[in-house]
Amino acid sequence: MAKNFLASSFLFLFIYIFIALGVFYKLDWVYNLDKSVISYIQSFITDSRTALIIILTDFAGTISIIILTALTVIFLIYKRMYILSLWFGMTILLGPGIFVYIMKKIVDRDRPGILRLAHVTSQSFPSGHSTAATVFIGLLSIFIILTVHAKWIKILSGVIAFSLITFIMFTRVYLGVHFPTDVLAGFSFGIAVVSLSIALYKLYLDKVKQALFRRNIEDQSPSI
Known part of the structure; x- marks a missing residue:
């Protein structure tokens, strides 16, 4: 299953790069899509x-994401899920945190110049809110789907996650603080991060657990 997540990561990373290049070179399809x-x-x-x-x-x-991530990490440490807590925290830090900041500086896209209903000062591409929502909610949802047995819980988790992420993306365009391609890029990159992170967790969990065990540290992080 790790291979499937890796394939998903590469697919959505390709979509992200495709959008990013369109924005960077100011291609017509980007302008037409955003405007409509x-x-x-x-x-x-x-x-x-x-x-x-x-x-x-x-x-x-x-x-909000910093607070929610910190609370999640603290809870996981309390439950002695040390690997899971580190995995979750680092995924949020590197994906929506560091990478989005770097990409905003590289692309350096101005915010929409039309009707804007909220005040923001940073660059527009990609949408940090959309990326953060996709990664945070996506990680929680995928983990629930892979660890619970009840089918209805899996379905409900997926529906709620998709609805929340879509709503956040909608709000950023509604408020005039992002172009549609900003939020689509944030979503695509977020899915790529989630997929890659899940794949790495599956591939290396047992090895890291064994390393901790040799140091007399018992870790309760679940397999997925």
């Missing part, structure tokens, strides 16, 4: 809807 999708999504703007969305979109913001 923004016009459609922002046709739903109302004052009450905007006030609610501004609050909800911050659940995938930097501070």
